[in-house]
Amino acid sequence: MKLHEYQAKELFASVGIPVPRGVVARTPAEASAAYEAVARQCGGGAGFAGNVKAQIHAGGRGKAGGVIKVTSPQEAATQSAGLLGRRLVTKQTGPEGLPVSAVLVDERATIARELYLALTLDRFRARPVVLASQAGGMDIEEVAMTTPSAIVREPIELETGVTEQTCARVAAVFGLRGAQAEACAAIVRAMWRLYESCDASLIEINPLATMQDGRLLAVDAKVTLDDNALFRHQELAAWRDESQEHPLELLASRIGISYVGLDGNIGCLVNGAGLAMATNDIIKLSGGSPANFLDVGGGANVEQVTNAFSIILADARVKAVLVNIFGGIMRCDWIAEGLLKATQRLDVKVPIVVRLQGTNVDEGRALLANAKRLNLISVEGLADAAMRVVELAR
Amino acid sequence: MSVLVGKDTRVIVQGITGQAGAFHTEKMLEYGTQVVGGVTPGKGGAAVHGVPVFNSMQEAVRATRANATIVFVPAKFASAAVLEAIEAALPLIVVITEGIPTLDMLRIRRRLADAPIRLIGPNCPGLITPGACKVGIMPGYIHRPGTVAVLSRSGTLTYDAVHQLTQAGLGQSTCIGIGGDPVLGSSFVHLLPLLEADAQTEAIVLIGEIGGTEEEEAAAYIKAHVTKPVFAFVAGKMAPKEKRMGHAGAIIAGGKGTAAEKLTMLQAAGVKIVESPAAIGETVQACLAKSPAK
Numbered sequence: 007m008k009l010h011e012y013q014a015k016e017l018f019a020s021v022g023i024p025v026p027r028g029v030v031a032r033t034p035a036e037a038s039a040a041y042e043a044v045a046r047q048c049g050g051g052a053g054f055a056g057n058v059k060a061q062i063h064a065g066g067r068g069k070a071g072g073v074i075k076v077t078s079p080q081e082a083a084t085q086s087a088g089l090l091g092r093r094l095v096t097k098q099t100g101p102e103g104l105p106v107s108a109v110l111v112d113e114r115a116t117i118a119r120e121l122y123l124a125l126t127l128d129r130f131r132a133r134p135v136v137l138a139s140q141a142g143g144m145d146i147e148e149v150a151m152t153t154p155s156a157i158v159r160e161p162i163e164l165e166t167g168v169t170e171q172t173c174a175r176v177a178a179v180f181g182l183r184g185a186q187a188e189a190c191a192a193i194v195r196a197m198w199r200l201y202e203s204c205d206a207s208l209i210e211i212n213p214l215a216t217m218q219d220g221r222l223l224a225v226d227a228k229v230t231l232d233d234n235a236l237f238r239h240q241e242l243a244a245w246r247d248e249s250q251e252h253p254l255e256l257l258a259s260r261i262g263i264s265y266v267g268l269d270g271n272i273g274c275l276v277n278g279a280g281l282a283m284a285t286n287d288i289i290k291l292s293g294g295s296p297a298n299f300l301d302v303g304g305g306a307n308v309e310q311v312t313n314a315f316s317i318i319l320a321d322a323r324v325k326a327v328l329v330n331i332f333g334g335i336m337r338c339d340w341i342a343e344g345l346l347k348a349t350q351r352l353d354v355k356v357p358i359v360v361r362l363q364g365t366n367v368d369e370g371r372a373l374l375a376n377a378k379r380l381n382l383i384s385v386e387g388l389a390d391a392a393m394r395v396v397e398l399a400r
Numbered sequence: 401m402s403v404l405v406g407k408d409t410r411v412i413v414q415g416i417t418g419q420a421g422a423f424h425t426e427k428m429l430e431y432g433t434q435v436v437g438g439v440t441p442g443k444g445g446a447a448v449h450g451v452p453v454f455n456s457m458q459e460a461v462r463a464t465r466a467n468a469t470i471v472f473v474p475a476k477f478a479s480a481a482v483l484e485a486i487e488a489a490l491p492l493i494v495v496i497t498e499g500i501p502t503l504d505m506l507r508i509r510r511r512l513a514d515a516p517i518r519l520i521g522p523n524c525p526g527l528i529t530p531g532a533c534k535v536g537i538m539p540g541y542i543h544r545p546g547t548v549a550v551l552s553r554s555g556t557l558t559y560d561a562v563h564q565l566t567q568a569g570l571g572q573s574t575c576i577g578i579g580g581d582p583v584l585g586s587s588f589v590h591l592l593p594l595l596e597a598d599a600q601t602e603a604i605v606l607i608g609e610i611g612g613t614e615e616e617e618a619a620a621y622i623k624a625h626v627t628k629p630v631f632a633f634v635a636g637k638m639a640p641k642e643k644r645m646g647h648a649g650a651i652i653a654g655g656k657g658t659a660a661e662k663l664t665m666l667q668a669a670g671v672k673i674v675e676s677p678a679a680i681g682e683t684v685q686a687c688l689a690k691s692p693a694k
Contacts, residue, residue: 098642127502129582129612129649132509147655164510205503234648235501237476264646268638279580279646280554280609283635284677290638291676299639301646332556332563334539335427363563365539388560388678 007231010061012110013245014227017204021196023211024189025224028112030061037086038079040111048113055114058085062104063250065145065228066096072106075114082111105249115223120213121180122146125197127207128161134201136160136172136194138179142213168198182216189222204242205235258317262303263310265317270295272399273318273327273356275311277302277336285330288388294396297324307340312348319354326399328391329360338362338370346377357381357398361391402529402574403549403594403601404492404518405468409533412460412490413438414481415472416448420496424472424537425449431540433533436464439481457481457488468492470526470535478522479504486511494535495521495585502648505583512585519585523647525555525577536577538562546571548684549595551588552607553580553614553649557635557677561607564681570688573601578614580647588618596626603629603688605680606671608662610636611650615662623669631684632666633674634659 009017012030019025027047029040037058045054060072067073072094076082086109093103120142128135139157141149149156158179160172173191177183182190197209210228217223236243248256258265264279268286272294276282279301286296298321302314318324331341341362349358358381362370374384383398385391411428415421416438426449428435435451437460444455454460457469469490473481478497485493486508500522512519520527526536530543538555542563548570552558558577565572576591578584588606595601604626608615615634622630636645636652637659644651652658667673674683 127506127582130617132506132583134506151655164506202503205501207502232502234475234499235503238501264644266640266643266645268640276556278554278556279650280552280557280607280635281560281677283609283639283645283650284557284560284633286638287635288677296638299645332560334542334556334559335423335537363560364542389676392678 007233007236007243007246008063008250009229009231009245010063010108010247011059011227012061012108014229015224017200017229018224018227021200023193023196023224024222025227026112026115028110030108030110031086032108033090034083034087037109037111038083041076041079041082044111044113056082057112057114058082058089059110059112060089060094060106061108061110062094062099062106063247064096064098064104066098067094070094070096072096086111107249115215115225116218117213117215117225118218119216121216122157122212123176123193123197123214124208124210124212125201125206126209128159131161133164134162136162136168136176138176140180146212162198168195186216186220186222193222193224204239205232206230207232254317254320258300261310261313263314263317264299264301264303266299267321268296268298270297271323271325272395273297273321273324274300275302275314275318275327275329276300277331281330281332285328288392289328289396292392292396294392294399297321308344308347311341311344312351315348315352315354319352319356324356326356326395327358328395329358330388330391331362333362333364333366333370335365337366338364339366339373342370342373345382346373346379349379349382355381357383359383359385359391359395359398361385361388402532403598404574404576405527405529405533405535407532409468409492409535410434410436410464410466411535412436412457412464412466412469413451413472414457414469414485415474416440416451416453417443417446418472418474421472422448425451427537427540428534431534433535436466457484461488461490466490468494468535470494470496472496475499475501479508482508482519483511486515486517489515489517491517493517493519493585494524494526495519496524496526496537497521498523500581502583505581509583509585520576521579521585523581524579525558527574527576529574530572538575538577542566543575544571547573547600547602548605549573549598549601549603550575550605550607551591551595552577553609553647554607554635558607560677561605561633561680565605565684568681568685570681570685573598580609580649582612582649587614589621592618592621592626596628601628603631603684605684606630606632606666608632608634609647609650610634610639610645610652610659611647611657613657616665619665619669619671622671629687630671631674631680631687632663632671633677633680634662634666635677
């Protein structure tokens with residue numbers, strides 16, 4: 007689960023990671039008041055400058071006009087009025103963008119240097135890892151591609167956590183000494199406390215700024231939590247912002263279906279994540295283009311198949327559907343019955359190619375054949391089924 | 401011979417009184433697996449399909465001389481159950497449970513680091529030595545005893561591949577589902593040495609998917625150490641970046657873990673790439689017919 011910047015910074019502040027003073031606002035009037043409050047806290051007079059930052063679950067906001075400098079309460083109100091209620095399109099959001107329902111009004115820091123600091127899972131070593139780079143403020147993926155040596159990785163042992171040595175190495179990467187190295191160490195230790203106590207999967211500070219007055223400040227903050235651990239963090243789970251999620255993906259996730267929208271016109275209904283990916287692949291291999299990834303889960307019963315079809319067909323681009331089920335514990339004849347009931351209930355009009363394999367496959371295919379539905383085509387092999395559905399979607 | 405499980409495997413089912421635990425206990429018994437006991441705290445003294453239930457692993461192991469356990473305990477409590485199994489020093493722990501927090505798995509991996517214990521999973525279908533022993537949830541009847549080993553990150557896709565092999569007249573030595581999570585008890589590289597050393601195994605089918613580096617690690621290991629023919633299919637060529645494709649582990653993050661990258665490395669290691677998921681059986685059959693195993 008992704009958190010907004012303002013939520014991540016609230017967590018940062020709670021563990022002692024220094025963040026710019028800021029207040030979240032949901033209306034222009036709130037933004038104006040937020041500006042005044044932040045200016046007051048900073049003791050700023052006439053020269054005070056702040057930011058209005060759109061809160062969305064994606065990066066690249068700066069270049070997309072989602073971070074705006076403001077120098078008065080009125081300006082904070084006008085600029086936030088231009089962002090709130092709109093969809094912001096950045097390099098990371100896709101063309102449809104993400105809705106802005108909150109802005110963070112904060113102090114504009116006078117930055118000397120921009121650094122990159124993150125804590126995440128190193129799957130290869132099965133350990134958490136600290137990532138540090140002098141290339142802060144940039145797209146870290148691009149840095150990783152072009153100059154991987156610019157990112158230093160420090161694995162963490164669970165028993166010891168972040169050690170003096172880890173901190174010393176990170177400070178060395180950043181070229182920090184004395185009090186700044188101390189401040190940096192405190193931040194790395196705090197990140198580790200947060201990682202463990204919140205079951206985070208990513209904590210990223212990009213940029214971590216060294217200020218002209220020597221302080222270190224987390225100018226941006228990105229935190230992703232482990233979905234599997236949300237059961238033990240009810241208060242954080244309540245921070246979920248469903249407006250940032252794809253509506254169909256959200257609907258699917260609520261009923262135990264994994265759905266990911268793609269940009270083709272062939273709907274897919276599959277049991278099992280690996281088989282669902284493989285089904286997308288074989289459609290592509292056959293010259294077609296899948297409209298979605300869909301794993302209907304273990305219990306492919308009438309209810310679940312009906313739900314899956316409603317989600318698939320909510321995408322108006324879908325011209326044909328491929329159902330690919332391997333019946334293991336789930337018998338193919340039950341699945342065939344479910345399919346017939348679901349498609350009848352929903353009055354599905356698009357052609358449906360069904361490939362069943364596994365337990366009681368003959369009974370399942372017989373049920374489909376006897377139903378004599380014109381738009382329900384039962385095909386034995388996966389390769390043939392893919393070819394057929396690609397033809398039908400043309 | 402085969403690897404990890406066989407006729408002598410004596411299995412305990414953790415979470416045996418739950419719906420999935422009870423159901424698959426029956427299926428494993430039907431397949432001929434020696435399910436010797438079950439554990440559900442507070443339900444000791446009961447029986448499930450004739451299998452005695454114990455309150456703790458320690459009790460169960462003492463009473464049954466078990467040498468393997470399969471875990472169906474719900475995610476919230478699974479990590480405690482696995483730690484109990486580690487404590488009981490069972491050499492094989494198979495974790496079916498889906499949704500175990502990553503941090504819990506990291507802690508389990510640390511506990512396993514110095515122990516002679518093999519953990520398969522979590523979020524996996526388990527493993528099977530056809531005709532001898534099934535410690536998992538896969539449909540037993542699609543398998544045939546034979547010489548092709550299957551290692552996979554998936555569930556139903558593995559069943560499909562096994563079914564294709566059986567249809568093509570190729571039986572299997574051992575099929576292992578390693579699981580779909582970011583942190584696994586055993587990766588491909590931990591299991592490949594067993595298959596390379598196994599006299600029964602003549603060829604290996606690897607079924608990977610996007611995300612992580614399991615396939616890349618496997619490629620490096622195969623290049624250096626595996627003499628048997630290896631075939632690979634990697635699912636998720638169509639997957640967009642930063643989207644979790646069902647499995648928590650199947651995600652292209654930080655620009656890494658794409659199918660293309662994995663396939664390039666596997667191919668460079670001498671692995672025969674299967675492009676279509678429908679062609680796994682026929683590809684293995686054609687290649688083995690042409691050049692029988694070394």
